[in-house]
Amino acid sequence: MDTDTDPHRSGTQAAFRSGFVAIIGAPNVGKSTLLNQLLGEKVAITTPKPQTTRRQIRGILTGNNFQIVFVDTPGIHDPKRPLNRILVHWATQAVKDVDAILFVVDVTCRRRGQEFAILDLLRKIRRPVILILNKIDRVAKETLLPLINELKDAYPFEAIIPVSARYGSGTDYVLDEILRMLPEGPQFYDGTIITDQSRENLAAEFIREKIFLFAHQEIPYSTAVEVEDFKDDPGRHIIRIMAVIYVERPSQKGIIIGKGGHFLKKIGVLVRQELESLWGRKVYLDIRVKVLKEWSKNKQALRRLGLM
Numbered sequence: 001m002d003t004d005t006d007p008h009r010s011g012t013q014a015a016f017r018s019g020f021v022a023i024i025g026a027p028n029v030g031k032s033t034l035l036n037q038l039l040g041e042k043v044a045i046t047t048p049k050p051q052t053t054r055r056q057i058r059g060i061l062t063g064n065n066f067q068i069v070f071v072d073t074p075g076i077h078d079p080k081r082p083l084n085r086i087l088v089h090w091a092t093q094a095v096k097d098v099d100a101i102l103f104v105v106d107v108t109c110r111r112r113g114q115e116f117a118i119l120d121l122l123r124k125i126r127r128p129v130i131l132i133l134n135k136i137d138r139v140a141k142e143t144l145l146p147l148i149n150e151l152k153d154a155y156p157f158e159a160i161i162p163v164s165a166r167y168g169s170g171t172d173y174v175l176d177e178i179l180r181m182l183p184e185g186p187q188f189y190d191g192t193i194i195t196d197q198s199r200e201n202l203a204a205e206f207i208r209e210k211i212f213l214f215a216h217q218e219i220p221y222s223t224a225v226e227v228e229d230f231k232d233d234p235g236r237h238i239i240r241i242m243a244v245i246y247v248e249r250p251s252q253k254g255i256i257i258g259k260g261g262h263f264l265k266k267i268g269v270l271v272r273q274e275l276e277s278l279w280g281r282k283v284y285l286d287i288r289v290k291v292l293k294e295w296s297k298n299k300q301a302l303r304r305l306g307l308m
């Protein structure tokens, strides 16, 4: 970008404002849905089952004189399994150096234990916090007031905003409130970038999302996805992706492939369509399934899959 002609840096404009905003809350409250809604693009996967966002994802919203870098966090969990320990670590990491925090609570399903654990963390780090009451499309308005009163007494929030992240109601107020709090600062990312994830990672995440949507019980938690090869061939207007779904046991492999390859095919078609619409390009997607024994308990495997 040519800085001399960049209006953001010219002295006649209002000062450029920027900052990092962490989105935290228990698993499944709608953090990733909120991020996508605030950005107007899908950069984070969302599923009906908890614990789906394993890595920290940044979503970037750039305006004429501001840039907000959202940090979507994995849920905060009891550290029982090695994977859970990593999740806790990342959540704590994510709130460390941010300018503001969006603390999301699901009004249809309170999880007081987890909420109090998070409030304890917030008290220690002393950053401005906006309380987001999400999924208000599912409850009657009258149920919100007692909830607001309870949480208002539990922590000095900068603002309390009821929203429906899925349908986008109330999310404009969230942006207004963040902009009000945003300090003067530089533009961290090029204005055209909406996420810090590579296209390889996005493709892997979209595949994982479909497994969470369509596979049952322990299967989603036993799978990891890796993009082995990614070729962008602008001359032929096509992006070629080779991906592998790792499972922990041979029996799980059969389930992911499905009868006559049906399950795998369904995933492939949906992911290809989503990637094509996000990138505005044709995508060729090849997905294989491999067994990597007990990968979620194996440090070496976790490291290789970028989960540690």
Ligand SMILES: Nc1nc2c(ncn2[C@@H]2O[C@H](COP(=O)(O)OP(=O)(O)O)[C@@H](O)[C@H]2O)c(=O)[nH]1
Residues within 6 Å of the ligand: 025, 026, 027, 028, 029, 030, 031, 032, 033, 034, 045, 046, 047, 048, 049, 050, 051, 052, 053, 134, 135, 136, 137, 138, 163, 164, 165, 166, 167
């Ligand atoms: N009805 C309703 N469902 C929502 C809303 N926001 C999220 N969800 C659903 O809640 C589930 C969990 O959302 P997700 O964003 O993955 O939660 P996360 O784990 O906190 O990131 C998904 O099935 C979403 O579609 C909302 O505003 N209303």
Ligand SMILES: [Mg+2]
Residues within 6 Å of the ligand: 031, 032, 033, 044, 045, 046, 052, 053, 072, 073
């Ligand atoms: Mg999420």
